[in-house]
Amino acid sequence: MDELIFLGTGDSMGVPRVYCDCMICEEARTTGMNRRYRSAVMIRTAEGDILIDCGPDWVTQMEQIEQRFVSHTLITHAHFDHIAGLPEWVDACRWLGQRGHIYSPSEVLETIRAQFPWLPRHLYFHEIKPEGMELYGWKIEPHLMCHGKNGMSYAFRLTKGDMCVGYCSDAINLSPDQKLFLMNLDLLILGTNFYHEEAEFHTRSVYDMVEAIELLQELQPSQVYFTHMGHGVDVEERYAIPSNVTLARTGMRIALTVEDA
Numbered sequence: 001m002d003e004l005i006f007l008g009t010g011d012s013m014g015v016p017r018v019y020c021d022c023m024i025c026e027e028a029r030t031t032g033m034n035r036r037y038r039s040a041v042m043i044r045t046a047e048g049d050i051l052i053d054c055g056p057d058w059v060t061q062m063e064q065i066e067q068r069f070v071s072h073t074l075i076t077h078a079h080f081d082h083i084a085g086l087p088e089w090v091d092a093c094r095w096l097g098q099r100g101h102i103y104s105p106s107e108v109l110e111t112i113r114a115q116f117p118w119l120p121r122h123l124y125f126h127e128i129k130p131e132g133m134e135l136y137g138w139k140i141e142p143h144l145m146c147h148g149k150n151g152m153s154y155a156f157r158l159t160k161g162d163m164c165v166g167y168c169s170d171a172i173n174l175s176p177d178q179k180l181f182l183m184n185l186d187l188l189i190l191g192t193n194f195y196h197e198e199a200e201f202h203t204r205s206v207y208d209m210v211e212a213i214e215l216l217q218e219l220q221p222s223q224v225y226f227t228h229m230g231h232g233v234d235v236e237e238r239y240a241i242p243s244n245v246t247l248a249r250t251g252m253r254i255a256l257t258v259e260d261a
Ligand SMILES: Nc1ccn([C@@H]2O[C@H](COP(=O)(O)O)[C@@H](O)[C@H]2O)c(=O)n1
Pocket: 011, 012, 013, 078, 079, 080, 081, 150, 170, 205, 206
């Protein structure tokens, strides 16, 4: 049975934030309930694994799940917190003599090539076209999403048999067609930086939970996991969230079947 593992559920700085002594960062340093690596998931199938995003915590994340290698990586957008682990993945490819496969829409691949010009020596670059692609039995479709003040990011819709999963880690203020892409999902993984963010809307780049809950009323997914959470979120707090919403934790696993999702 395919499964999804949360390798990271943190915002762009992770939790704890290196400079911060707040209660949540201190808790993350001690018991570690709120320790959150940068957002990424691994989808495990019988045929092989698919990593979504490869941020600066990639090595630690692989050690945590005791996995030595991954061959196939999808990238949502070329921001530091989603791609900074690529050079380390490529070093592993080089030392193992195995060329990896990286997938994203063309402009994302272009930025990655510009940032890390040595990667194409050890990676096959695959453009994900708007009509999508197939990998290990999953149909994977991309859609460009509003990422607020930080530009644009892709969400992926992954379908296998009856199971339909949406991964949208970095989005805010979605337009009607962007919302349409995330409708009728069995499982939605959605980024929410805070429970309720006070900063002015035009300065922001990711939903907060209060806004996300409103969005869910339109999208009506069966099950939801919030990810990309900053140090304002305490996973032990009883927030007012619907019963089908879970705050994802590092290492959490979800069976990718319609019954279990
Ligand atoms: N052109 C850019 C803009 C931002 N970044 C990095 O993205 C992160 C901010 O992410 P949010 O999810 O909080 O919007 C942060 O790590 C910036 O350094 C980038 O790489 N390129």
